[in-house]
Amino acid sequence: MSVDTKILQNEVVRRRTFAIISHPDAGKTTLTEKLLLYGGAIHLAGAVKAKKASRHATSDWMEIEKERGISITSSVLQFDYQQFRINLLDTPGHQDFSEDTYRTLSAADSAVMLIDNAKGVETQTKKLFEVCRLRDLPIFTFINKLDREGRDPLELMSEVEQLLGIQCVPMTWPIGMGQSFRGVYDRENKLIHLFKAAFHGQKKLMTQTISLEDAETATLLGDHAMSTLRHDLELLEMAGTPFSKDAFLKSTVTPVYFGSALTNFGVEPFLQSFIELAPPPAAYSSDGQTVAPESDQFSAFVFKIQANMDPAHRDRVAFMRICSGHFERQMEVKHVRLNKTIRLSKPLQLMAQERQLIDEAYAGDVIGLFDTGQLRIGDTLCTGNPLHFSEVPHFSPEFFAKVRIRDPLKRKQLKKGLDQLSEEGAIQVFYQWGMGEMDPIVGAVGVLQFEVLQYRIENEYGAKITLERLPYDLARWVQGDFDAKKFSQRERSLCIVDRDEKPMVLFKGDWSLRHAMNDFPQLKFLLTAS
């Protein structure tokens, strides 16, 4: 049943779907938590490294994330703020988990890039920025950790400009830094926001907002801070270009904000400006055709699958970005890859680990679906004519290890664990050619995934395993008349099969792959299965 066009349009334009990205440890999860606090979704903010009995940050919900104080998997957080429906995607910064981050970015309409004020533009930030650029995502920049001494704000902005090739326009400007960080100046509204640190940042702060021209301001700030601020602002006026929303939406300009996610300084002015500037859902393309978000055809794609989110139920949730139209519970949609109709009976609104059944959703929303194994990353679901969204990037594993089980009675649990975790896309499972399902081989894009695998297989499936690293770094699917027996005598390569028993070869180094291509010109060595 389709919803009234006017309602659909109104609902779509109030969606804001964005991802937070950066190098590890810049403060993404901490800022996410504070946006939830200021957005009214939580009343007490937790911490990434929570002390005993205190609250943990909402988006780092996995046991291993809490233990280590890092994000391993991206989280979806949906909440209402003012008249907007926000879909916030907190991503992991570590490069070993970047597959998940890249996929999650395919579901976002804009990105908030965090910069640690002591470190500036770091490697992972640079890579993620380039991924955003490829998709023309508008990018906000939040320079974080101003509660600590860091580098000069102007120097940081010029580093962003030089290394990332995007022009910076400061929307807020810091007043002091480290111990003397007092607040931020809002350049558009010409207002000073002064904060007082309290409650370790767990609650919203009392803020004093005054005009720069107010007679009281100089007294409040003190002569030194006042003259530094005036001097900085004059410099910005002279040297800087004014903000252009158009240039921002074309991602040639990034609005820059300063603050501290830890103490909450500057978070509220950022949120307010963000909500005014962030774009509503963008159009996606299917086979070269643009699918408008307010189209009455429903369409969506799956960009992430997560098993065991609820330890009590051990279920699997597929995360789907709605690209167009209106979604209703119990709706029948086309599962394009399987070419069949399925009923989406239990759609979920997500707040990291917590979920709630919903009745409807609109283009721009990221929602969860309970999945019994029908859905895969990259799948398109739609009504009407079949669409194919190919937004979700594919990666080839570069690290391989043999899985050995410590208790052979737990083989069943291991198999289930490997099957489910490989469906999440973080690892891929292979078997050595001719060995059946003995000693599976796992492949991953980053080695930390192996530690996560080992931890999760033990904690979520109850099987203890050890992993023996293998010396290969390339995996290729083989097409053509393949004789594994002949091939397996070669050095620096190993014949394997994937989960669908398709033949593959692992190679050690480019050189051994090229050699194989030379020796077997009738064979094709492909990066993907199809």
Ligand SMILES: Nc1nc2c(ncn2[C@@H]2O[C@H](COP(=O)(O)OP(=O)(O)OP(=O)(O)O)[C@@H](O)[C@H]2O)c(=O)[nH]1
């Ligand atoms: N001093 C200070 N520390 C901060 C600030 N924001 C975050 N931190 C700390 O920096 C560390 C990393 O913060 P996270 O929020 O986990 O960083 P992240 O970017 O989510 O890290 P990954 O998800 O692992 O990539 C934690 O110890 C935080 O408490 C800040 O504004 N000031």
Ligand SMILES: [Mg+2]
């Ligand atoms: Mg994090």
